[in-house]
Amino acid sequence: xSTKKYGMVMVDLEAGxxxxxxFLGHGATVTKITTGVDLEQGQGGHVFCTGCTDGMARIYDxxxxxxxxxxxxxxxxxxxxxxxxxxxxxxxxxxGAMETTQCIRTWDVRAKAxxxxxxxxxxxxxxxxxxxxxxxxxASTTCPGMNRMGxxxxxxxxxxxxxxxxxxxxxSLNDGCWDREEDDHxxxxxxxxEEDMNDDGKSWVQEKDHGDAQYCWxxxxxxxxxxxxxxxxxxxxxLFRYKxxxxxxxxxxxxxxxxxxxR
Numbered sequence: 001x002s003t004k005k006y007g008m009v010m011v012d013l014e015a016g017x018x019x020x021x022x023f024l025g026h027g028a029t030v031t032k033i034t035t036g037v038d039l040e041q042g043q044g045g046h047v048f049c050t051g052c053t054d055g056m057a058r059i060y061d062x063x064x065x066x067x068x069x070x071x072x073x074x075x076x077x078x079x080x081x082x083x084x085x086x087x088x089x090x091x092x093x094x095x096g097a098m099e100t101t102q103c104i105r106t107w108d109v110r111a112k113a114x115x116x117x118x119x120x121x122x123x124x125x126x127x128x129x130x131x132x133x134x135x136x137x138x139a140s141t142t143c144p145g146m147n148r149m150g151x152x153x154x155x156x157x158x159x160x161x162x163x164x165x166x167x168x169x170x171x172s173l174n175d176g177c178w179d180r181e182e183d184d185h186x187x188x189x190x191x192x193x194e195e196d197m198n199d200d201g202k203s204w205v206q207e208k209d210h211g212d213a214q215y216c217w218x219x220x221x222x223x224x225x226x227x228x229x230x231x232x233x234x235x236x237x238x239l240f241r242y243k244x245x246x247x248x249x250x251x252x253x254x255x256x257x258x259x260x261x262x263r
Contacts, residue, residue: 006030008050010062025067028054032127034083049084049093057082057095059109071107071114073097084109085130085137087244094137096125102222104128104139104242118242121234121257122221137242143234145218145259152235152259158217159203161226168230168253170215178204216259235259 006028010021032051049059051073057080058067073080073095082095091109104118104125123141130137145152166172203225206215217225217233225231230250235257 008033008060021062022065023060023067024065025058025070026050026052026054027056028052031079032081032083047084047091049082051080051082051095053079055080055097055099057093059084059093069093069109069112071095071105071112073101073105081125081127083128083130083137085132087132087135094128094130096120096128096139096141098124098126100222104137117228119228119230119232120240121232121238121254122218122223123234123238135244137244139240139242141234141240142237143257143259144220146236152216154219155216155259155261156219157205157261158215158231158233159205159225160215160231161203164231165204167251168232169256170231173204177206179206180204215256216261218259231256233257233259 006026008023009019011017012020030050030052035048046062051057057071057073059069061068079098085092093107093109095105102122106115108115120141123143126140128139230253
């Protein structure tokens with residue numbers, strides 16, 4: 001239970017709600033509290049985590065008043081949601097942010113370090129849920145570039161790395177719908193061979209006379225197009241499902257969003 005003084009208390013329901021413990025360490029309002037979600041397997045019974053509007057996620061042990069681990073979920077600028085899970089018995093903390101990071105961070109609790117980041121298609125994360133039986137993470141997200149009328153604003157044409165053309169559902173370069181991104185153009189590049197032209201540093205946008213661009217990107221996106229290895233923008237409020245398994249097919253990707261430049 002959170003309190004108005006940026007703190008938390010633990011109460012005994014069998015004792016009529018008597019306060020039996022108090023936890024310290026929060027610098028702002030606590031917005032989310034989750035216990036280990038695999039309690040039926042006997043894991044995490046004395047541990048819980050919190051998300052806070054100071055941008056931090058914290059893990060507590062009920063036998064201690066101060067957090068045993070504090071991680072940065074949103075660079076200290078916005079609300080952070082967090083959930084503690086035990087895939088294959090390994091303690092993992094997932095954090096999602098409302099303001100700056102526009103991704104979900106996966107933390108190895110034992111190493112106290114980020115393992116990897118999950119793309120949310122430039123969306124902000126509202127809440128997280130873990131399905132332990134299926135090793136699946138669910139994320140409720142909102143698109144910061146969509147207004148209350150359902151229109152997208154402040155988008156530009158996406159700069160698609162050349163190595164992604166013809167993959168992930170993108171048309172190939174030979175389809176004739178791409179222009180070389182002017183900001184990346186260097187006259188000396190014309191003398192390079194075809195192998196060099198396939199570098200990630202070369203990006204392309206859809207032709208301006210090709211109608212509304214099918215692939216757009218927020219002007220204020222936190223990450224560039226090639227950050228996750230697959231250029232993807234959700235373009236709308238979205239519920240994402242992340243399935244964790246061995247030998248995943250990285251070419252199976254979500255469909256690109258339908259945000260446009262003109263509206």
